Amino acid sequence: MRDRPTSVDLPAPRPSACPGLLRIVQALDGGICRVKLAGGVLSSTQARAIAEAAEHCASGVLELTNRSNLQIRGVLPGQQVELIECLRAAGLGPSNPAADDVRNLLLSPAAGLDPQALLDTRPLAAALLELLQNTPALHGLSAKFAIQLDGGEALAMLEHPHDIWLSALPGSPARLAFGLAGCPGDAPLGVINAEQAVPLVEQLLLLFLQLAGNEHSRMRQLLSVIPASQLLQQLQTRLPFAVQAAPIDWQRKPVSQHAPIGIYPQQQAGLCMVAAAARLGRIDAGQLRALADLAEQQGDASLRLTPWQGLLLPNIPEQSADKLLHALAELGLLTDVQEPLSHLIACTGSAACGKGLSDSKADALRLAERLRTSTARPQVHISACPRSCAAAHTAPFTLLASSAGHYQLYQRTPEAAGFGQLQASAMTIDEAGDWFAAHCATGNSDA
Numbered sequence: 333m334r335d336r337p338t339s340v341d342l343p344a345p346r347p348s349a350c351p352g353l354l355r356i357v358q359a360l361d362g363g364i365c366r367v368k369l370a371g372g373v374l375s376s377t378q379a380r381a382i383a384e385a386a387e388h389c390a391s392g393v394l395e396l397t398n399r400s401n402l403q404i405r406g407v408l409p410g411q412q413v414e415l416i417e418c419l420r421a422a423g424l425g426p427s428n429p430a431a432d433d434v435r436n437l438l439l440s441p442a443a444g445l446d447p448q449a450l451l452d453t454r455p456l457a458a459a460l461l462e463l464l465q466n467t468p469a470l471h472g473l474s475a476k477f478a479i480q481l482d483g484g485e486a487l488a489m490l491e492h493p494h495d496i497w498l499s500a501l502p503g504s505p506a507r508l509a510f511g512l513a514g515c516p517g518d519a520p521l522g523v524i525n526a527e528q529a530v531p532l533v534e535q536l537l538l539l540f541l542q543l544a545g546n547e548h549s550r551m552r553q554l555l556s557v558i559p560a561s562q563l564l565q566q567l568q569t570r571l572p573f574a575v576q577a578a579p580i581d582w583q584r585k586p587v588s589q590h591a592p593i594g595i596y597p598q599q600q601a602g603l604c605m606v607a608a609a610a611r612l613g614r615i616d617a618g619q620l621r622a623l624a625d626l627a628e629q630q631g632d633a634s635l636r637l638t639p640w641q642g643l644l645l646p647n648i649p650e651q652s653a654d655k656l657l658h659a660l661a662e663l664g665l666l667t668d669v670q671e672p673l674s675h676l677i678a679c680t681g682s683a684a685c686g687k688g689l690s691d692s693k694a695d696a697l698r699l700a701e702r703l704r705t706s707t708a709r710p711q712v713h714i715s716a717c718p719r720s721c722a723a724a725h726t727a728p729f730t731l732l733a734s735s736a737g738h739y740q741l742y743q744r745t746p747e748a749a750g751f752g753q754l755q756a757s758a759m760t761i762d763e764a765g766d767w768f769a770a771h772c773a774t775g776n777s778d779a
Contacts, residue, residue: 350476353426361393366402370437370457372441380621382617389411390405396641396643427465430471437464447486449484450502457481460529477551480498488587491725492724493514496512509522539570540554591642592607593607593642593669604648607638609665611673626659630652679716680721681716695731715731718732
């Protein structure tokens with residue numbers, strides 16, 4: 333008896349513009365295969381399998397996503413079946429093939445390791461993934477519907493809006509605040525004990541599907557027609573326990589939203605984490621293979637992808653950290669926070685996306701070159717169209733393409749929705765570089 337089904341046995345993926353492991357979506361540079369990683373964790377053996385498959389069945393180009401997943405770009409015609417079978421043979425993908433779309437669960441890349449954490453979210457994450465994979469009724473969720481678990485880590489992306497979020501509260505026993513269509517730190521809807529999280533999420537998802545029907549695919553859409561308070565009332569009738577009132581004065585401890593780069597302490601004595609960023613979110617198969625080697629030689633043979641489109645190597649002996657950071661730089665990863673590219677996000681752009689109005693990645697490289705002549709290090713999102721695929725959050729600055737080579741410049745402000753306040757309606761990349769040099773002095777890059 334086969335342990336894993338072959339491609340002949342796999343269900344036909346439902347139509348969607350979102351890539352998956354079983355649904356390879358075409359782009360200008362070939363097919364895109366998205367590998368969703370449980371907790372963002374990748375073993376060295378799996379990393380080598382991805383590298384080999386990417387070289388043999390695709391272009392060898394890999395993208396790290398803002399939800400700690402990995403995409404293989406340039407999948408070749410006639411190679412889709414072989415690619416899928418290679419990935420599944422490496423233990424990648426869902427335990428239930430019908431559940432690939434719904435495995436959207438974001439954790440801190442430092443879950444279980446961060447000294448600032450209030451709760452190790454990994455056991456809860458495993459239980460929620462089991463729920464999503466083995467509950468057929470939940471397979472109807474949108475491929476974009478997502479859950480975030482926040483254990484209170486200092487290394488956390490708190491600006492990604494999720495359909496459901498749960499955030500650890502200080503004190504004992506362990507409790508979680510939860511909210512809808514927002515981020516950890518937003519006003520919570522209620523509080524539960526940690527052991528109540530799985531049944532709460534299950535009933536909340538089933539209620540969402542019942543109320544949303546075919547009209548709404550995301551929680552924010554449902555909340556536009558049903559108040560959150562009414563949703564909570566209906567949810568309570570489905571639960572065998574009482575949801576506790578939301579704390580009035582709770583506020584999530586703020587964290588740095590800069591991409592983690594460098595050496596970070598761990599809870600575990602004598603060990604640390606070493607983080608680096610990928611250049612504009614991309615690495616190649618050779619780099620991934622070399623990273624697998626480093627993870628085995630220096631750490632615990634695992635890699636953790638981050639929602640800043642980077643990588644973190646955990647459980648590194650403190651005496652080896654500097655050597656490892658140097659090795660990551662030698663591989664072409666970003667390890668210096670003064671490098672402008674470590675503050676830039678760029679989507680695929682017109683070179684590989686039919687919706688792109690500009691070659692955003694090439695323009696990002698040019699902007700970085702321009703910024704190196706100044707002290708400005710702004711956090712900038714360069715987006716070739718309004719869909720904002722590369723960033724799920726609003727960056728301090730956004731350059732939104734209006735035509736090839738020209739961008740609208742937005743600055744995030746508390747008062748302005750969307751990308752923020754419009755600062756300029758038609759800038760070239762060189763003009764944008766000059767603007768940042770004039771307005772973003774060192775130490776004030778988020779101004």
